[in-house]
Amino acid sequence: MDRNTDKNWEAHPYSDAVEMLIPAEGIEIYVFAGPKPVNAIERFNLLSGGGCLPPRWGLGFTQRVHRLYTADQVKQEAKAFEEKGYPLDFIGLEPGWQTKSYPCTFEWDRSRFPDPAGFVKDMDQMGVKINLWTNPYVSPDASIYKTIAPYTGSHTVWNGIVPDLSMPQARKILFDQFEKEHLKIGVSGYKIDEVDGFDSYLWPDVATFPSGHSSEQIRQTYGLLVQKHSFEMFRRNNMRTYGLVRASNAGGAPFPYVIYNDNYSHEDFITALINSGYAGVLWTPEVRASKTAEEWLRRFQTVCFSPMAMINAWSSSMQPWTFPEVAPQIKALAELRMRMMPYWYSEFAKYHYNGTPPFRGMNLEEGFGINMKKEKTATNLEENPYEEAVTREVKDQYMAGKYLLVAPLFTGQITRKVILPKGKWYDFYTGKLAGDGEVITVTPGLDQIPVFVKDGGIIPMMPALLHAPRAGAKTDIEIRHYGEKNASYDLYDDDGETFAYEKGAFSWRTIKVERQGGQLKGTISSTEKGKPNTVGNVTWRFMTE
Incomplete structure (x- = not known):
């Protein structure tokens, strides 16, 4: 091509050549190939053990309550959901359920939960599971402190000692405590916090661990270790689980955990949801606080088309009906999440058995970008002679399962463009033709998140139950x-x-x-x-x- 005359000239044309520079000897390299890009990710997931298969109730709706709620307050919250007709499958208890947190004892605070076993049983009879927040850093007041201390690192995190989870002795002490205090009374899972970060949030590079592994090795794999060994604990008890984790890594697909963090940009949440699929793991664009009813509804729309439909009210105490002006729309969305459970469950099964990410970027969809006009950026060669006209990265729409394309709107948006892959696509709500392999502009109103179905799409649905089927x-x-x-x-x-x-x-x-x-x-x-x-x-x- 001639740069001076050819408008399609690019400084970085596509090449099928790949160069790998390995900075150390003794490294094993695994190369995952197609023929399609999604096949490479599927094969990576299958080598890792296949994607997780959550319990049905994990794909329902969950509410995380205020960090200082008591057993009675949690019961009242669940009762309010039922009375108002909002679906609810599991409730998350935040740090106050423990006698001490930051660092943790992993033991119930009897002033808030005087009868933990009775409380969990009562909640289960209401059709609601219990999930517990924790991090793995052990308080000096924990009953396991002295026993586990020889198997911990040289530095503390949140003033707690750090179990060396690469050692079977440390794992047994920690997870035996979890099993005795939590699983055996029916607790359904965990939200594992603060296993991410670098040396100002976890342990510094100079930290040592009794296993002899370096601080960096333990830091990079800690999220995986907590997931792996807590999951094995549930497997021993023949109970499937589904929870949250603050950090994962390569090979995390088999573990039934969804990644989250404290970033709260709605747009970034969707980008993270998309990018996680390329790594074979899951991300939730959770709802926390919102300043307006519009923001509340827009955020809620996206969690209902994500791996975990969750409100996290650990600080705000907000509930689905907090903004009365959009409460009917919120309820309709929560009911839609439940109605679509057969579809979501089947797509997660394909994640497990075939390795196909249930939520994934548009670049993995066959026919995306084919025979379409590229979006061009404005170029000013005087200001930057190396500026190129490039195809924009698509980070605000994604595929949900085999047939659905989701294109969220964010607060303040009234219209948006949607890039439809090759072939005909139909409006999810009406069944009408939306477009044929083209860029369309939609104005859906506040009540709906734009969702499109590819030609021939089959979506199995069920009644809008308050709880997942037993x-x-x-x-x-x-x-x-x-x-x-x-x-x-x-x-x-x-x-x-x-x-x-x-x-x-x-x-x-x-x-x-x-x-x-x-x-x-x-x-x-x-x-x-x-x-x-x-x-x-x-x-x-x-x-x-």
């Missing part, structure tokens, strides 16, 4: 089809709570939509004898007339 419960499903194409979809089923699926107690049912005599007809395959079947009556809805 193991063995049958649920009616409505199967939606969008567009004109024949299509098929794999619907996953198991008991939703235990690890029986690892021993073959699961099923895939094939949903097909085919045109017969000018009309679309749907079928669903029968279940295999002896395999799980939680599907009740099946109805069909062809969204595109």
Whole structure:
């Protein structure tokens, strides 16, 4: 190309050459190839052990309550959800549930929770699980302090000693305490805080650990170690879990944890959700406080199309109905999250068995960017002779499962552009054609987050229950089809709570939509004898007339 005359000239043209410079000897390199970009990520996830398969209730709605709530206040919060008709599957208790936190004892504060086992049982009877906040740094007042001290690092974090979790002795002491105090009374999972950061938040590079591993090695893998060994504890008890973690790393896909942090930019949350998919892990754009009803609703819209639908009210005490002017829209979104559970659950099963990220960037979608006009940036060669016209990084829309494209709006936005990959795409809410491999502009109003379905999209849905179905419960499903194409979809089923699926107690049912005599007809395959079947009556809805 001639830079002077060719408008498509680029200083960095595409090349299929790859150069790797390895700064040390003795390094093993794994190269994951396609043929498609998403295949490389799938293979990486499968080598790591496959993506996590949460319990069904993990894909429902969760509320994290104020850090100083008592057992009675938590019960009242759950009761308010039920009375007002808002779905709720698990509640997160923040630091005040412990006798001391920063550093932690991991023991119940009996002044706030006088009967922890009775409290967890009462909550379970209401259909609500309990998740506990903690970090792993041990208080001098913890009952395990003296026993675990020989297996901890030379420096403290939050004034607590740091268990060397690369040592089986430290792991046994810590997680035996968790199992005795928490799991055995029915606690469903954890929010593991403050295992991220660098040497001003964790331990410095000069810290030493009894295992002999360097401080940097322990720091880089600490989030993984906590996830791995807490997950194994739940596996021993045949209870699936789903929680939150402040840091992960390569190979974290199998662990049932969603990453979060204290950044609170809504736009950055969506970028993080997208980028996490490239690394094989999950991210939640959680809702905390909001200054306006508009911001509250826009943030809530995105968590309902994310790995974990969560309000984190650890400080604000906010609830879904805090802004009455948008409470009906919030309730409708929470109900939509529940109605879509068969779709979300099947997509997470494909994450586990196939390695496919359930939430992922547009660059991984087949047909994205093909035969489309590139968006150009304005160039001023006088100010910068090296400025190029480039395709903008797409970090404000993403794929959710096999068929859905989600394009959030942020506070103050009324319209936005959406880049549709090759082929026809349809409005999720109406079934009407939205565009055909083009850039469209949408003005959805405040009530809706723009969502589009590719031609032939099949979305299985269920009634808007207040809680996820329990193991063995049958649920009616409505199967939606969008567009004109024949299509098929794999619907996953198991008991939703235990690890029986690892021993073959699961099923895939094939949903097909085919045109017969000018009309679309749907079928669903029968279940295999002896395999799980939680599907009740099946109805069909062809969204595109």
